[in-house]
Amino acid sequence: MSGSASEPDVVWLRLSPRSLIVRPTMDLLRLLPFLLGLLYLRSRGGSANYWGVGFALLAVVASIVRWLTTRYRITDERVYVRRGLLSQKVLSVSRDRVRTVDLSAHVLYRMLGLRRVSIGTGRNDRRDGESFRLDALTFGRCCWPPRSCGSPPVPPAASLLPWMPQA
Amino acid sequence: MTPDGTADRLLPGLRTPSNQVSRRAVTYWTARAALNGLVVVAVEVVVVIAGGLAPGWWIAVALSAIIGAVHAAIMPHWRYRVHRWEVTDQALYTRSGWFSVQWRIAPISRIQTIDSHRSLGERIFGLANVTASTASAAGPVHIRGLDLSTADRLLDELAIATGQIPGDAT
Numbered sequence: 001m002s003g004s005a006s007e008p009d010v011v012w013l014r015l016s017p018r019s020l021i022v023r024p025t026m027d028l029l030r031l032l033p034f035l036l037g038l039l040y041l042r043s044r045g046g047s048a049n050y051w052g053v054g055f056a057l058l059a060v061v062a063s064i065v066r067w068l069t070t071r072y073r074i075t076d077e078r079v080y081v082r083r084g085l086l087s088q089k090v091l092s093v094s095r096d097r098v099r100t101v102d103l104s105a106h107v108l109y110r111m112l113g114l115r116r117v118s119i120g121t122g123r124n125d126r127r128d129g130e131s132f133r134l135d136a137l138t139f140g141r142c143c144w145p146p147r148s149c150g151s152p153p154v155p156p157a158a159s160l161l162p163w164m165p166q167a
Numbered sequence: 168m169t170p171d172g173t174a175d176r177l178l179p180g181l182r183t184p185s186n187q188v189s190r191r192a193v194t195y196w197t198a199r200a201a202l203n204g205l206v207v208v209a210v211e212v213v214v215v216i217a218g219g220l221a222p223g224w225w226i227a228v229a230l231s232a233i234i235g236a237v238h239a240a241i242m243p244h245w246r247y248r249v250h251r252w253e254v255t256d257q258a259l260y261t262r263s264g265w266f267s268v269q270w271r272i273a274p275i276s277r278i279q280t281i282d283s284h285r286s287l288g289e290r291i292f293g294l295a296n297v298t299a300s301t302a303s304a305a306g307p308v309h310i311r312g313l314d315l316s317t318a319d320r321l322l323d324e325l326a327i328a329t330g331q332i333p334g335d336a337t
Contacts, residue, residue: 096276098274098277099273099274099277099301099302099303099304099305100271100272100273100277100301100303100305100308101271101272101273102269102270102271102272102305103178103181103269103270103271103272104264104267104268104269104270105177105178105267105268105269106266106267106268107266107267110177110268115178118305120301120303120304120305120306121303121304122302122303122304123304124304139178139179139180140179161274162257163255163257163258163272163274163275163276164181164258164272165181165182165184165253165255165258165260165272166180166181166182
């Protein structure tokens with residue numbers, strides 16, 4: 001068994017810094033109906049707008065903390081994901097026990113050259129803190145439309161596992 | 168692995184899955200989107216009439232009819248350009264979606280069950296889909312909108328490929 005101690009030279013990597021743009025934006029969009037509701041309440045008299053600003057700030061701070069506290073690394077044997085601010089958690093899976101690799105990208109991700117990468121194991125990992133989800137990694141340059149970008153450098157995540165169909 | 172495929176413009180580093188789905192899938196998706204749009208509009212018409220709403224609400228009904236029509240006209244062709252699949256000697260690889268795009272890669276050595284399913288709509292249009300499960304918590308990998316002979320061929324191909332890998336696919 002080769003644990004983290006036997007492969008100390010493999011560095012822990014961070015998620016793409018650009019995900020700092022995506023996550024707060026998505027969180028704010030999700031909060032939008034709520035914020036509009038608060039705005040409506042405010043228009044009827046009250047101090048509800050402070051709550052709105054507070055929740056928006058909270059969303060931004062939460063994404064920054066999530067980015068700062070999430071790291072991953074891929075050794076010859078295993079894939080590791082480390083997350084958590086107060087209670088820290090290190091997840092690891094043997095590379096030959098990985099059952100699926102899912103990548104997804106909606107428009108905002110594509111504009112920023114990001115892809116969300118999820119590594120599927122046999123474990124039921126619905127909860128965010130317990131999943132091998134890397135949201136998001138850099139896949140290419142930040143430009144729009146994508147065909148104007150030329151050929152971007154091959155991202156390290158493309159060779160995450162030996163059986164991935166590389167170009 | 169030999170770099171034999173064309174690079175995926177949407178996913179640098181990985182290649183575009185080599186096979187497209189059946190052209191008939193476009194018709195199927197169009198029919199399904201149109202039907203869904205019609206149901207929505209029909210419900211709205213009933214609500215406006217039965218609820219005795221102001222005539223202004225007909226604008227909303229017309230608007231949703233237009234959105235439904237545009238969706239049914241654009242989405243299937245867009246989807247057809249995105250949906251692709253490939254079986255390599257090591258992995259099953261699919262790309263799907265339209266506005267948002269998903270890629271799924273499952274190693275052949277982890278495939279547990281392979282099955283094919285045809286809904287009523289798919290049967291009408293002569294289509295089939297193939298599902299390969301790998302016991303991943305992320306769910307099985309689906310390839311939708313295949314024509315019948317391709318689906319049969321794919322089932323055989325996957326069955327042979329999984330049979331050739333020693334071990335118990337744990």
